[in-house]
Amino acid sequence: MLIKETEQFVKTFHANDFSGHDYAHIERVRKMALQIATREGGDVRIIELAALLHDVADSKIGGTSSRVDSYLTPRVSTTDRHHILDIINSMSFKGGDRPPMQTLEGKIVQDADRLDAIGAIGIARTFQFAGQFKEPMYRPELTARQAGDRTSPTSALHHFEEKLLRLKDLMNTQTAKTMAEDRHEYMVKFVERFKEEWSGD
Structure with a gap:
């Protein structure tokens, strides 16, 4: 009953999101988290x-x-409640230098969220997010922002260097590390191909 009620609450909150944080993202994270939990353990209700x-x-x-x-x-x-809030408040990337998750449940949910930020879906979400927040697709003259810098100009493609290509090595569980390998390689090839096409090669 609580899960169904929570689904509806979350669907309402995300109903008009076009930044890549829509309910479809939430569903993918939930499914991946539960999939990881079947191998890693943890309290499934909290997860x-x-x-x-x-x-x-x-x-x-x-x-x-x-x-x-x-x-x-x-x-x-x-x-x-404190456990769930601790997980949620500790999940964000924020330059990649956040303290590690303290519980297995937190590690699993964070891994699932990070997995949805990479691979084909991660690429699509990156450009959707950039469009929503009026960031350019690419500006070759820019350099990647440093950790914690949220004010310097950036572009969708720079986001790969700033965050996405770093996520593979920040996975917590062995299950997520394995899942991340293929998604990471897909992004590396995409960035290479993007830059080739951008330059007209």
Whole structure:
């Protein structure tokens, strides 16, 4: 019952998102997290709720941690609420220098979210996000932003160097590390091909 209720809450929150953080993204993260959990273990209920709610707290798309807190407070125990909030508040990349996840459940949900940021879907989401936030597709004269820099000009293609090509080595679980290999190689080839076509080669 709680999962169905949470699905509806999350669908409503993401209903008008066109930044790559729509409900389809949430569903993919949930499925991947549950798939990883079948091999790695963990509390499936915590994993599923955290996966469903993780972007409701994302400030980039108008979310807040307090919104997740308010939703969970009458529905789960204090211990579970704190666990889910800790996962969600620790998930963001933010330059790749965040402290490691403390629980297996957090590691699994973070891995699932990062897997959806790479590969073919990751490429599509990157350009969708750039369009939503008025960033250019590519500007060769720019250099990749340094960790923590959110103000310097950037482009969709620079995002690969700034974040996406780093994610393979930041996976927590062995299952996710294996899954990330093929997706990473696909992105490497895409970036090479993109630059060739951009330059007219």
